[in-house]
Amino acid sequence: MTRILHILDHSLPMHSGYTFRTRAILKAQQALGFEVRGVTGLRHTAGGPCVEEADGLRFHRTEGSVSGPPGWREWREIGRFAQGIESVVRDWRPDILHAHSPALCGQAALRVARRHGLPLVYEIRAFWEDAAVGNGTGSEGSLRYRLTRALESRVVQRADAVVTICEGLRRDLVDRGTPESKITVMPNGVDLSLFGSPPDRDAALARDLGFETGGKSCPVIGFIGSFYDYEGLDVLIEAMPALVARHADARLLLVGGGPREAALRAQAENSPAADAIRFVGRVPHHEVERYYALCDVMAYPRKRSRLTDLVTPLKPLEAMAQGKLVAASDVGGHRELIADGKTGTLFAPDDPAACAAALAGLLADRVHWNSYRTAGRNHVETRHDWRTNAGRYQDVYQMLSHISLPRGIVAAA
Template sequence: MTRILHILDHSLPMHSGYTFRTRAIMKAQTALGLEVRGLTGPRHTQDGPPVEEADGLLFHRTTGRATGVAGLREWREIGRMAQAIDDLVADWRPDILHAHSPALCGQAALRVARRRGLPMVYEIRAFWEDAAVGNGTSRDSSLKYRLTRQLESHVVAQADAVVTICEGLRADLIARGNAPARITVMPNGVDLALFGQPLPRDGALARELGFEADGAACPVIGFIGSFYDYEGIDILIAAMELLVRYHPNARLLLVGGGPCEAALREQAARSPAASAIRFIGRVPHHEVDRYYALADIMAYPRKKSRLTDLVTPLKPLEAMAQGKLVAASDVGGHRELMTDGVTGKLFAPDSAEACAGALASLLAHREHWADWRAAGRHHVETSHDWAVNARRYLGVYQSLLVPGARIEVGAAA
């Protein structure tokens, strides 16, 4: 049976979009008959044993923490992780190393791949230097930004095969001089076996949150995710002030948390639409479906930036899988996932007026809701179901094996 070692920044039982994509990949590959394990770096910060099972998947940990000034600390981190990979390779003997961004994971995997004569796949989920700019921890003019970008370019050039999650990232890598044939797109997806059966609306929870008026359900706009500035939640809150003028019973449901939470709560408290806005805070992952079930429309007003133009988010796909209408800003990452007027509604980014207009348009055309929901669900089933998309990895892996070798799959394939 072909063995794949996934090399990761962090993993389950930590919860993030990164760990959920990892889970989906590893579960789908297991179902195809591959034998998979994960190894995380020093940035996996949740306490646990050095070898840990989470959701039926096995993860090995890089123990200890790297110290020192910036630059030296990251170099030591790469060295510590490379040693952990090498030890596991000697014991478990994987056929392929599959490293996932950031580039620190890729560089550590490269060291071992060259030392052990193993093929190495490098998968980019986002350019982490752009993500740092997006969440306010770096600037695109900084030395850190340039060094991170250079390391990423080095890992991409040295890897035996490269995978990205979307065409935006692939186009950027090609523009840097990388051969298109080396780069495969493995799009974001949804595990429909876990996330494809929407819960019924919880009437008691809806009443508790004030989502009923005069005995009837209020139209609910939802956002579930992390509260970073680039997500544009401030624009959504500003849009509610305009929306309630025409749809006075409309409500806004905000589930999650993050660096901007305090500022967003203050903005909402000052808004004339304050009584229509509900902050839930962070909720356990197994409870998220209860809140999806309350929403009619999921809104994703991402601001226009290099990050949002290049990277496709996961949340709109989850919303479509849950049978929700989707309104999203017209940035590159959203355009890869949606067709305006078919699987959702796109609106001009960075504009509360445009956001409110899109939401009002959806609310005014209930006769099309069933068609839009069905189109969104069909799009996920045909183009973004992990059970289908994971098969693309087989071609990438097969191309890296020695001539004449074939990927060995078990009875699950």
């Protein structure tokens, strides 16, 4: 049985978009007949044993810590992570190393792959220098930005195969000089086994949040996720007075937290539509579906930036899988996922008036809600189901070398 060792920034039992995509990949590969494990670096901050089982998956932890000035500290981190990977390679003897961004993971894996003559797949989920700009921890063009980009380019150049999650990232790598034949697009996907019948609307919770007027349910716009600036939640809050002017009973539900939470709460308190906006903070993962069930429309008003134009988010796909209407800003990452007027509604980014008009139009168009929901669910099932998309990995692995596929698997022509 072919063994794949995944090299990861962090993993379950931590919860993030990164760990959920990792879980989906590893579970789908197990179903295809591969034997899989993961090894995490020093940025996996959850306590636990050095070898940990989570959701039926085995993860090895790199132990220790590093210090020093920026740059030197990261180089030490790569070295320590390489030692952790090396330990798993010696004990478990994988056939392929599959590293996932950031480039620190890729560089650590590259050292071990070359030392042991193993093929290396490097998978890019986002350019982390752009993600740092987006979440406010970096600035475009800074020394750190340029060094991170240079390290990523080095790993891409030396890896045996490269995987990206979307066309935007693929095009950027090609523009940098990466051969197109070296890159495979593995779209963001949803494990549909986790999205069966959505739970019923919790009437008591809806009443507690003020989502009923005159005994009738209010239409609810929802966002569930992290409150980063690039998500554009300030645009959504600014759009609410115009939306309420057209739909007096409309409500906005914001679930989650993050760096922008305090500023967003202050903005909402000072809004003319303050009474229509509800913050509930972070909720346990098992509670998230209760809040999804309250929402009619999931809104994703991302601002235009390199990050949002290049990278496809996971949340709109999860919303479609749950039969929710989707309204999103017209940035590159959303255009890869949403067909305007068919599977959702797109509106001009960074424009509260356009956001309000799109949401108001969607709320007024109830006659087409079922067609939107059906088209969205079908889109996820046909193009973003992990059970199908994960089969592309076997083609990537087969191309690398003499590796034999697990019994029962046939590489695509």
